[in-house]
Amino acid sequence: MHRDPADPSPILSATRGAADVAASPVRPACAGPRVHLVGAGPGAADLLTVRAARLLAQADIVLHDALVPAEILALAGHARIVAVGKRSGRPSSAQSFINKQLIDAARRYAVVVRLKGGDPMLFGRAQEEIDALVREGIAVEIVPGISAAFGAAASVQQSLTQRGVARSVMLLTPAVGKGETGHDWATPAVAADTAVLYMAGRQAGAIAAGLMAAGVAGSRAAVIVENATLGARERILVTCVSQLEAQAARLGDGPALILLGDVFANLQQRADIAAHLGLATHRVA
Numbered sequence: 001m002h003r004d005p006a007d008p009s010p011i012l013s014a015t016r017g018a019a020d021v022a023a024s025p026v027r028p029a030c031a032g033p034r035v036h037l038v039g040a041g042p043g044a045a046d047l048l049t050v051r052a053a054r055l056l057a058q059a060d061i062v063l064h065d066a067l068v069p070a071e072i073l074a075l076a077g078h079a080r081i082v083a084v085g086k087r088s089g090r091p092s093s094a095q096s097f098i099n100k101q102l103i104d105a106a107r108r109y110a111v112v113v114r115l116k117g118g119d120p121m122l123f124g125r126a127q128e129e130i131d132a133l134v135r136e137g138i139a140v141e142i143v144p145g146i147s148a149a150f151g152a153a154a155s156v157q158q159s160l161t162q163r164g165v166a167r168s169v170m171l172l173t174p175a176v177g178k179g180e181t182g183h184d185w186a187t188p189a190v191a192a193d194t195a196v197l198y199m200a201g202r203q204a205g206a207i208a209a210g211l212m213a214a215g216v217a218g219s220r221a222a223v224i225v226e227n228a229t230l231g232a233r234e235r236i237l238v239t240c241v242s243q244l245e246a247q248a249a250r251l252g253d254g255p256a257l258i259l260l261g262d263v264f265a266n267l268q269q270r271a272d273i274a275a276h277l278g279l280a281t282h283r284v285a
């Protein structure tokens, strides 16, 4: 499909039919209200998708989570920037208030971007926002992002799957929201060859205890990755389940994942990676 190079309009027009072109965000006269739910990736600004960067450049308002870095927000050159982030243990906006802010923004602004860390469809309460917008007759477009699990796998230079070792990957969180009852996260974590635990850094002791109660050996390989893809702030701790709590005590206050599985067992033996990660002192028990 040939596009007019002077036409700044969407992204969406390249891949969708004529009806979508008519509803493109840069033609507010024809457009109904619309919100772009956009993944910001794991942290590094250049891990944003091209589509996300183009939408940010067009945005009139950006409502973003706490984890989205300033370099990415800077791409929204003329937009009003509104922080609506929730971070556990910190003051936060209630989800219903965020939903209302999105609805109001969609009615007032032509190009509305709701920016979430990683991929918007994973542990980001995207469904509540989608449902609230659709109920109000507001269209939603989703732009995927690189989830933290994949940023972390890249940082530790270890594939989450590996022939003969791991053919299943579980993305899960032991965290529960306010008012929710606990859930059995350990059974799926144990059942998968590789498990990636989100929102896990600050609960490492309870996680280790839960895993061992579910039958996981204390010697099972585990890696904690804080601030994955964020350059000098990134921290990688290669350890084992029984040492998770002690290692997690070394974390700063950045977002962290716990990775579990046999694929990580050889990480410390790989001299190239060990040098890169500064692993000299921690050996898997």
Ligand code: SAH
Pocket: 042, 043, 067, 116, 117, 118, 119, 120, 121, 122, 123, 124, 146, 147, 148, 149, 151, 152, 197, 198, 199, 200, 201, 225, 226, 227, 228, 229, 230, 255, 256, 257
């Ligand atoms: N939608 C996001 C996840 C949001 S939940 C995604 O797809 O990545 C927030 C959790 O993601 C954090 O508590 C942490 O476990 C993880 N996380 C996000 N960014 C991270 C990063 N740069 N490094 C390590 N973990 C990260």
